[in-house]
Amino acid sequence: MDFLDVVVNVLNSTVRLSVPLLLACLAGLYSERAGIFDIGLEGKMLAGAFAGAAAASVFGSAWIGLLIAILVAVFLALVHGFASITHRGNQIVSGVAINFIAAGSTIILGQAWFNQGGRTPSLPSDARFNAIVLPGADAVRDVPILGEIYSGLLSGHSLLVYLAFLAVPFTWWVLFRTRFGLRLRAVGENPAAVDTAGISVAWLRYRAVICTGILTGMAGSYMALAQNAGFVKDMTAGRGYIALAALIFAKWKPVPAMFACLLFGFLDAMAIRLQGTPLPVIGRVPVQLMQALPYILTVILLAGFIGKAIPPRAGGVPYVKER
Amino acid sequence: MKKIILGLVAATAMCAPAFAQEVQPALLYDLGGKFDKSFNEAAYNGAEKFKTETGIEYVEFEVSNASQREQALRRFAEDGRNPIVMAGFSWAESLSKVADDYPDLKFEIIDMVVEKPNVRSVVFKEQEGSYLVGVLAAQASTSKKVGFIGGMDIPLIRRFGCGYVGGAKAAGATDVIENMTGDTPAAWNDPTKGGEIAKTQMDQGADVIYAAAGGTGVGVLQAAADAGKFGIGVDSNQNGLHPGKVLTSMVKRVDSAVYDAFMDAKNGKFEGGIQNLGLKEGGVDYAVDDNNKALITDAMKTAVEKAKADIIAGTVTVHDYMSDDKCPY
Numbered sequence: 001m002d003f004l005d006v007v008v009n010v011l012n013s014t015v016r017l018s019v020p021l022l023l024a025c026l027a028g029l030y031s032e033r034a035g036i037f038d039i040g041l042e043g044k045m046l047a048g049a050f051a052g053a054a055a056a057s058v059f060g061s062a063w064i065g066l067l068i069a070i071l072v073a074v075f076l077a078l079v080h081g082f083a084s085i086t087h088r089g090n091q092i093v094s095g096v097a098i099n100f101i102a103a104g105s106t107i108i109l110g111q112a113w114f115n116q117g118g119r120t121p122s123l124p125s126d127a128r129f130n131a132i133v134l135p136g137a138d139a140v141r142d143v144p145i146l147g148e149i150y151s152g153l154l155s156g157h158s159l160l161v162y163l164a165f166l167a168v169p170f171t172w173w174v175l176f177r178t179r180f181g182l183r184l185r186a187v188g189e190n191p192a193a194v195d196t197a198g199i200s201v202a203w204l205r206y207r208a209v210i211c212t213g214i215l216t217g218m219a220g221s222y223m224a225l226a227q228n229a230g231f232v233k234d235m236t237a238g239r240g241y242i243a244l245a246a247l248i249f250a251k252w253k254p255v256p257a258m259f260a261c262l263l264f265g266f267l268d269a270m271a272i273r274l275q276g277t278p279l280p281v282i283g284r285v286p287v288q289l290m291q292a293l294p295y296i297l298t299v300i301l302l303a304g305f306i307g308k309a310i311p312p313r314a315g316g317v318p319y320v321k322e323r
Numbered sequence: 324m325k326k327i328i329l330g331l332v333a334a335t336a337m338c339a340p341a342f343a344q345e346v347q348p349a350l351l352y353d354l355g356g357k358f359d360k361s362f363n364e365a366a367y368n369g370a371e372k373f374k375t376e377t378g379i380e381y382v383e384f385e386v387s388n389a390s391q392r393e394q395a396l397r398r399f400a401e402d403g404r405n406p407i408v409m410a411g412f413s414w415a416e417s418l419s420k421v422a423d424d425y426p427d428l429k430f431e432i433i434d435m436v437v438e439k440p441n442v443r444s445v446v447f448k449e450q451e452g453s454y455l456v457g458v459l460a461a462q463a464s465t466s467k468k469v470g471f472i473g474g475m476d477i478p479l480i481r482r483f484g485c486g487y488v489g490g491a492k493a494a495g496a497t498d499v500i501e502n503m504t505g506d507t508p509a510a511w512n513d514p515t516k517g518g519e520i521a522k523t524q525m526d527q528g529a530d531v532i533y534a535a536a537g538g539t540g541v542g543v544l545q546a547a548a549d550a551g552k553f554g555i556g557v558d559s560n561q562n563g564l565h566p567g568k569v570l571t572s573m574v575k576r577v578d579s580a581v582y583d584a585f586m587d588a589k590n591g592k593f594e595g596g597i598q599n600l601g602l603k604e605g606g607v608d609y610a611v612d613d614n615n616k617a618l619i620t621d622a623m624k625t626a627v628e629k630a631k632a633d634i635i636a637g638t639v640t641v642h643d644y645m646s647d648d649k650c651p652y
Contacts, residue, residue, distance in 0.1 A: 117360075
């Protein structure tokens with residue numbers, strides 16, 4: 001197998017592995033930029049994955065699955081919002097609670113509905129988001145390098161992959177070029193100023209957590225309906241937390257968030273690829289090191305070695321109007 | 324009339340604990356959960372078989388984290404449950420603490436050896452069953468490259484891998500790509516990563532992939548079926564997950580281990596000691612049923628049956644990874 005094939009394969013794998021991270025990371029971005037810390041990304045993804053898989057298997061349609069997944073994730077996001085915006089509760093506690101609710105209830109409901117031990121039935125291919133072949137991909141396959149990249153790397157992913165990457169410029173545009181985005185950022189930095197301007201802090205923050213819900217629902221659907229064919233308990237396997245790490249790594253900015261997620265996805269893909277194969281010069285790299293790298297990088301960043309990661313100033317602080 | 328009889332049966336089952344000589348079996352599952360379509364589900368099937376045959380109810384517990392083990396085990400022991408069967412190697416530490424405190428109770432642990440007079444340890448020669456599926460994999464492969472995906476990286480799983488490599492190489496495979504999913508128990512429940520590893524292996528040319536990875540294996544078999552390649556299941560018969568796309572399954576008779584423990588205790592024949600079950604004892608095997616009958620050609624059948632006969636006769640010995648932490652193949 002020639003070198004280009006290997007590169008394309010690893011990058012392909014990188015794209016697939018980074019998409020759930022990217023969607024969850026952007027989800028966290030909306031919420032945290034508005035001043036609501038969200039440690040419950042993991043739980044919302046898991047609930048979304050379950051709801052999507054359950055709905056897709058009952059209705060036989062991936063689109064209905066996606067819709068239900070988004071609805072359920074938005075509902076959980078609103079629960080988080082209700083606790084932390086309206087009732088000014090501790091955002092970390094409420095986020096952790098959502099993770100627990102999702103982990104437990106998906107298994108219980110799955111067992112009650114499908115009797116497969118918390119697993120949903122395996123989905124037929126028309127109830128999943130299948131690979132899309134971009135126009136002309138087959139025609140240019142034989143063109144050296146460019147054709148290979150177009151047909152091998154860019155083409156052949158599921159719809160949600162393209163949506164995830166489109167969400168990056170879209171998020172940038174919303175945050176930095178629209179009035180809503182300006183206010184959203186302001187409410188995360190200085191909610192009192194936003195309030196003084198006569199804008200409802202609570203309503204703005206609610207809208208931010210709804211965005212979070214939509215994106216985590218998509219992340220969950222991607223895992224259950226595109227990467228896999230159904231739900232398996234705890235299938236998010238900590239990706240919500242890695243997404244949070246990526247968010248910090250990217251300093252709460254959309255485009256760096258994409259690169260952070262791609263980097264984490266790439267490390268994961270390399271860890272899979274390199275397992276047991278000795279490299280030239282350095283020899284055999286312990287896989288454990290590759291798997292730990294995202295966390296090591298985040299810790300190094302937090303320790304201040306690669307610039308400074310400053311969270312939104314009002315993050316984690318419930319807004320109390322002065323009386 | 325049928326209802327009355329059913330009711331009577333149920334009532335008898337419920338009064339059962341009142342009789343001193345009746346057994347009150349208990350079953351403890353490992354992380355991965357009761358319906359993992361694999362190891363734990365096999366244990367469950369064995370217990371269910373015992374229940375339908377004898378009408379004796381059993382109690383069960385699924386651990387959700389490691390700290391619950393000793394507590395759960397002690398609680399069942401305090402309740403006087405007998406025998407107490409534990410599915411999974413991770414129970415060993417808790418069991419070796421608890422077993423001495425309850426010398427009158429009978430314990431059984433599957434997949435690990437705990438040397439106590441009142442403990443029966445059931446271990447399987449997974450390397451022998453894996454050797455057979457390795458033979459089948461190599462024969463079914465057109466690229467002569469086959470893959471192995473393990474769950475958590477532990478010597479037990481390496482034993483599966485080593486036997487598989489041995490069988491595959493003996494039957495003409497040129498290359499066996501081996502991957503482990505991770506180093507934490509989360510590696511048993513990560514189908515996404517399993518699927519991704521399977522795709523990577525297929526990119527490298529593998530066309531038959533054996534998954535010994537609990538719930539992660541579901542993703543492996545799915546990815547293989549999606550790509551039109553073959554997967555190989557483990558522990559339970561997983562041929563039915565993707566009919567025609569799962570070449571075979573390496574079945575481990577965890578169900579009989581549980582069933583026998585319950586039955587022996589009921590008949591008062593429960594003995595401690597080590598049971599090492601291989602092909603000869605019927606502890607491991609490869610699965611053929613209606614879902615994969617068409618995939619196994621006569622030539623493959625002949626080769627695998629010959630390998631099986633050789634192992635049983637002792638002319639071929641499959642190396643046990645756990646004996647020296649090395650794989651010579």
